[in-house]
Amino acid sequence: xxxxxxxxxxxxxxxxxxxxxxxxxxxxxxxxxxxxxxxxxxxxxxxxxxxxxxxxxxxxxxxxxxxxxxxxxxxxxxxxxxxxxxxxxxxxxxxxxxxxxxxxxxxxxxxxxxxxxxxxxxxxxxxxxxxxxxxxxxxxxxxxxxxxxxxxxxxxxxxxxxxxxxxxxxxxxxxxxxxxxxxxxxxxxxxxxxxxxxxxxxxxxxxxxxxxxxxxxxxxxxxxxxxxxxxxxxxxxxxxxxxxxxxxxxxxxxxxxxxxxxxxxxxxxxxxxxxxxxxxxxxxxxxxxxxxxxxxxxxxxxxxxxxxxxxxxxxxxxxxxxxxxxxxxxxxxxxxxxxxxxxxxxxxxxxxxxxxxxxxxxxxxxxxxxxxxxxxxxxxxxxxxxxxxxxxxxxxxxxxxxxxxxxxxxxxxxxxxxxxxxxxxxxxxxxxxxxxxxxxxxxxxxxxxxxxxxxxxxxxxxxxxxxxx
Amino acid sequence: xxxxxxxxxxxxxxxxxxxxxxxxxxxxxxxxxxxxxxxxxxxxxxxxxxxxxxxxxxxxxxxxxxxxxxxxxxxxxxxxxxxxxxxxxxxxxxxxxxxxxxxxxxxxxxxxxxxxxxxxxxxxxxxxxxxxxxxxxxxxxxxxxxxxxxxxxxxxxxxxxxxxxxxxxxxxxxxxxxxxxxxxxxxxxxxxxxxxxxxxxxxxxxxxxxxxxxxxxxxxxxxxxxxxxxxxxxxxxxxxxxxxxxxxxxxxxxxxxxxxxxxxxxxxxxxxxxxxxxxxxxxxxxxxxxxxxxxxxxxxxxxxxxxxxxxxxxxxxxxxxxxxxxxxxxxxxxxxxxxxxxxxxxxxxxxxxxxxxxxxxxxxxxxxxxxxxxxxxxxxxxxxxxxxxxxxxxxxxxxxxxxxxxxxxxxxxxxxxxxxxxxxxxxxxxxxxxxxxxxxxxxxxxxxxxxxxxxxxxxxxxxxxxxxx
Numbered sequence: 011x012x013x014x015x016x017x018x019x020x021x022x023x024x025x026x027x028x029x030x031x032x033x034x035x036x037x038x039x040x041x042x043x044x045x046x047x048x049x050x051x052x053x054x055x056x057x058x059x060x061x062x063x064x065x066x067x068x069x070x071x072x073x074x075x076x077x078x079x080x081x082x083x084x085x086x087x088x089x090x091x092x093x094x095x096x097x098x099x100x101x102x103x104x105x106x107x108x109x110x111x112x113x114x115x116x117x118x119x120x121x122x123x124x125x126x127x128x129x130x131x132x133x134x135x136x137x138x139x140x141x142x143x144x145x146x147x148x149x150x151x152x153x154x155x156x157x158x159x160x161x162x163x164x165x166x167x168x169x170x171x172x173x174x175x176x177x178x179x180x181x182x183x184x185x186x187x188x189x190x191x192x193x194x195x196x197x198x199x200x201x202x203x204x205x206x207x208x209x210x211x212x213x214x215x216x217x218x219x220x221x222x223x224x225x226x227x228x229x230x231x232x233x234x235x236x237x238x239x240x241x242x243x244x245x246x247x248x249x250x251x252x253x254x255x256x257x258x259x260x261x262x263x264x265x266x267x268x269x270x271x272x273x274x275x276x277x278x279x280x281x282x283x284x285x286x287x288x289x290x291x292x293x294x295x296x297x298x299x300x301x302x303x304x305x306x307x308x309x310x311x312x313x314x315x316x317x318x319x320x321x322x323x324x325x326x327x328x329x330x331x332x333x334x335x336x337x338x339x340x341x342x343x344x345x346x347x348x349x350x351x352x353x354x355x356x357x358x359x360x361x362x363x364x365x366x367x368x369x370x371x372x373x374x375x376x377x378x379x380x381x382x383x384x385x386x387x388x389x390x391x392x393x394x395x396x397x398x399x400x401x402x403x404x405x406x407x408x409x410x411x412x413x414x415x416x417x418x419x420x421x422x423x424x425x426x427x428x429x430x431x432x433x434x435x436x437x438x439x440x441x442x443x444x445x446x447x448x449x450x451x452x453x454x455x456x457x458x459x460x461x462x463x464x465x466x467x468x469x470x471x472x473x474x475x476x477x478x479x
Numbered sequence: 480x481x482x483x484x485x486x487x488x489x490x491x492x493x494x495x496x497x498x499x500x501x502x503x504x505x506x507x508x509x510x511x512x513x514x515x516x517x518x519x520x521x522x523x524x525x526x527x528x529x530x531x532x533x534x535x536x537x538x539x540x541x542x543x544x545x546x547x548x549x550x551x552x553x554x555x556x557x558x559x560x561x562x563x564x565x566x567x568x569x570x571x572x573x574x575x576x577x578x579x580x581x582x583x584x585x586x587x588x589x590x591x592x593x594x595x596x597x598x599x600x601x602x603x604x605x606x607x608x609x610x611x612x613x614x615x616x617x618x619x620x621x622x623x624x625x626x627x628x629x630x631x632x633x634x635x636x637x638x639x640x641x642x643x644x645x646x647x648x649x650x651x652x653x654x655x656x657x658x659x660x661x662x663x664x665x666x667x668x669x670x671x672x673x674x675x676x677x678x679x680x681x682x683x684x685x686x687x688x689x690x691x692x693x694x695x696x697x698x699x700x701x702x703x704x705x706x707x708x709x710x711x712x713x714x715x716x717x718x719x720x721x722x723x724x725x726x727x728x729x730x731x732x733x734x735x736x737x738x739x740x741x742x743x744x745x746x747x748x749x750x751x752x753x754x755x756x757x758x759x760x761x762x763x764x765x766x767x768x769x770x771x772x773x774x775x776x777x778x779x780x781x782x783x784x785x786x787x788x789x790x791x792x793x794x795x796x797x798x799x800x801x802x803x804x805x806x807x808x809x810x811x812x813x814x815x816x817x818x819x820x821x822x823x824x825x826x827x828x829x830x831x832x833x834x835x836x837x838x839x840x841x842x843x844x845x846x847x848x849x850x851x852x853x854x855x856x857x858x859x860x861x862x863x864x865x866x867x868x869x870x871x872x873x874x875x876x877x878x879x880x881x882x883x884x885x886x887x888x889x890x891x892x893x894x895x896x897x898x899x900x901x902x903x904x905x906x907x908x909x910x911x912x913x914x915x916x917x918x919x920x921x922x923x924x925x926x927x928x929x930x931x932x933x934x935x936x937x938x939x940x941x942x943x944x945x946x947x948x
Contacts, residue, residue, distance in 0.1 A: 115833040160668050187924045194831040196863035198902035199629050200917045201947050202929050206675040229726045257698045257769015300726015304770045362663040364584040394665035433667035448669045455656045460671050466935035478670050
């Protein structure tokens, strides 16, 4: 809990924001204090609701002068508690909600921080373009949050994370100054690329107020298949072949264990078993091409070859959009389908793609040694080496007992990940929740460098003070 | 010119490097003191030739302690004088020359800083992969330099600049500590992404000693065409259509004015006029696809449509590799072909793609007002909005007179670029040559942030002291 906010800071903030630019109403503030998984509940005496970049600058300026901490919140979809205040000022970007520009010739869209990802998708579609970053939470997640957390999603394999999809940024630096880096350039080598410093900094180096996003062409053909495979090893062999054969037309390559399919069948109404017989592992693959018909042809050839040499046990290709959506729903429901199954330890880890099978094998042996009967639901973006590795309590076991072992279990998973040169937070960031754990796996050299950079830009550590090092 | 290097620093450097690890021989050092365009000549009393990362760390450590400046040099292909010492220690990466690992399953290649780009290409090809960053200087340019300058090239349109092609880095920080960030991860959100700070920092935040580079599949089909067009405006309309129709299969889209073709015909032996009649502007387009035959089909359809509606005046598609190479040679010779034509002012600028026509029109009007009869050879990566904008003296004019006006002319070009939201150095960096000019177009907010970050990591400013802000 941070120190109480002095009354004079509050009155200066009110003055710069004006009526309607803030709230002290507990009911208005309440939804912003609870993380959607209910694992974090916060408190704040003052919600700043700036409508312009200049108002953000004024708020940050007042706080910088006073050494007053601020927590920044976008769509409140973060999973690591970074957006939840613990007594300090809460700055919401919700009223920074304009799409300033969409240009199909430049393949660029300029949106303010509070614009939701769904609105970006819609605006891009209106000019026959797309922004290839999709999240389950895209109806709420905002541009500022997506950029500040370097969000990923299911198309990273082809298009990269948010970092690769930003042409320019506008931000308010910790000292309250506006940095205008809202360029629409594809190339600019004139000193340090400040936008790259801000992307993924989780709001600790500045408040992103607007971003110029890269747009891409709409694809003419698309093929979605659910593939039964024997092992993660076969899955990554198939992945290498798919990338090779299609020249990079693989848009998604998602792995799921059978247990996750069983959970979906049991707990998500309307789910149908995608293949006639059960298989140990499943891959949801999507190819897309600018050439009409090309994705379908490539998928057919790919599956035929895999069936012939045994890497593919069985497969179904969606024949309609509805079928494609049904296959994707199985993947997207992997996490919700766990809910009725009881206590879980969740991990969002990455290892080099080639080490995914070894990670899964060694982690699962260790988990079952710790908790005999533990149910392991592993799924994720195997094309990026990113596995959501969830360990559920044994069938009929005690939630409390399982939860009590969470830290011990997670430590084992994270130690293994680190020993394989991996990441303990592939896409969710560290936020307030995982910062200590994150520090454990960084060298002193790296921590010192990160701290020096932060101190240089935010000497009073006012922005998101509990987040990162 | 920096201060003389103290004798005790030299003797400590000799001690950490050992025999064979340094040179004081003027003849051995000489080639490293001259930039290839002969515009920069430097001097140094001591060439450090570390063979390992630890030796680089020892050299930087000695210099950090003594506050001794170092200039870092890779393949010596830079165009802005960043690699040329002016009295300080010269650290060459030439003996950091191992390719440590090539992994086709991870699509990753780990190379030390002194490995040339050509060797990276060869090593990738051996596992049926490619590293999609090509430069005219790739036989000499090294991994360390490519990464530190965020190099571009002709495939940026599809694959991005060096920044997008790096999975991990190993570097020696200014204080002499080794930062091991040599991961092979596609996703890692655990704090600031230090590699993004080092990429494009032109060696001012650390000495890159090794990089993990992203590999890509080899394409199954490829089509190269030379297209005559009426105007840059038509060229960017065609570009938008090409991206749209092919779903992003455009690997290169290069614009050239007729004057550049004339120069090549006159000054480069073996050049043939690519089309039957002359055209005001030319586009060299390359499509590539993972689907056999698909690139050729897409190119034919694209050209047929363009011919029908007049965006394409005429076009030729390469039928063999030799023909494709001949078309590319015309593009690659645009710069060499200018040499016999006399004095030139060269610019490497970028503007938003949609503003390329306006930039060309306004810049050329201004140049001709300043120098009646000035010959303007504009060419470059129009797909990235990156134009190499070269202004040659009038036919038969005086070189000296033209050179005397260079600064005035360049200022006009750069002011125009800045007014269009552009960059005065799209791919070459600022180095020692353009740093003052670069600072002119940055806000005080941005310069202060950049200086604060540099000071935080290199408080004594020992690395490449004349480079950047």
